[in-house]
Structures are given as structure tokens and as C-alpha cells.
Amino acid sequence: MAVKVLIERKVLPGQERRVFDLLRRLRVLCLEQEGYISGETLRDSEDPRTLIVISTWFGLMDWRNWTQSEARKALESQIRIHLAAPERARVLLEGLSEQMSGA
Known part of the structure; x- marks a missing residue:
């Protein structure tokens, strides 16, 4: 089941270009x-x-593995210093999950 992540x-004012560059990396x-499918x-x-960053992953574990990677953590720490507030992330499942459908 595909997973979409919205972050x-x-x-901070004047830091948009720097954050865009870090997000590109x-x-x-x-x-x-x-x-990883797309973003x-x-x-x-x-x-x-x-x-807002929207990424699509094949599965929830793929996303979770990425969140724990050292490469991501390193870039996220660089991004964090340019933010006015902590980032907000939402992980969304495609359609009805098995739990909701009663399967």
C-alpha cells in the first residue's frame, strides 16, 4: 500500500533559498x-x-527506514536551524487500510 508523507x-525570513537547496539535496x-517513489x-x-514537501513511498516501513537514516538526519539538522517552528509531518495511507475495512 502506497504511503504519502506531507511535511x-x-x-525564517530570508532563508527560503537555503532551505530549497537543502531540500533538493x-x-x-x-x-x-x-x-521511494516520488516527491x-x-x-x-x-x-x-x-x-510543503509531499513524498510517496511504497510502504510505511520504507518511509520509517528513511527517517532513521543517518544521511536524512544530517540534512534535517541543517534544515532545522533555518525554521521558524518545528516541522510538522503527516503520514497518510492510500485508501482504506485493512483495519478500517474490517478485513
């Missing part, structure tokens, strides 16, 4: 990560300092 980051690393970075039309 919202509120960037993060995506390059994702391309080598098992289970995109979006900017809020009403608040350009709010960035």
Missing part, C-alpha cells in the same frame, strides 16, 4: 532510498515562507 516547514538522497516541494500561495 510542512515554516522558514534531500530529494537526491531519496532517489537512492529503497521504496515534490510546494510553497503556500498565501504564505511563501511555508513549504
Whole structure:
């Protein structure tokens, strides 16, 4: 079952370009990560300092493995210093999970 991950980051004023560059580096690393399907970075039309990353993974374990990788942790620590608030992440499952459908 595919998994979508939405990560919202509120960037400090003047740090948008730096964060975009770091997110690009993060995506390059994702391309080598098992289970990674795709990703995109979006900017809020009403608040350009709010960035949303949406990534798609084959499964929940693929995403969890990526969150524990040293490469991701290193880049995330560089991103964190440019944020006005802690990032917010949501992991979304495709359709109805087995638990919800009663299967």
C-alpha cells in the first residue's frame, strides 16, 4: 500500500533559498532510498515562507527506514536551524487500510 508523507516547514525570513537547496539535496538522497517513489516541494500561495514537501513511498516501513537514516538526519539538522517552528509531518495511507475495512 502506497504511503504519502506531507511535511510542512515554516522558514525564517530570508532563508527560503537555503532551505530549497537543502531540500533538493534531500530529494537526491531519496532517489537512492529503497521504496521511494516520488516527491515534490510546494510553497503556500498565501504564505511563501511555508513549504510543503509531499513524498510517496511504497510502504510505511520504507518511509520509517528513511527517517532513521543517518544521511536524512544530517540534512534535517541543517534544515532545522533555518525554521521558524518545528516541522510538522503527516503520514497518510492510500485508501482504506485493512483495519478500517474490517478485513
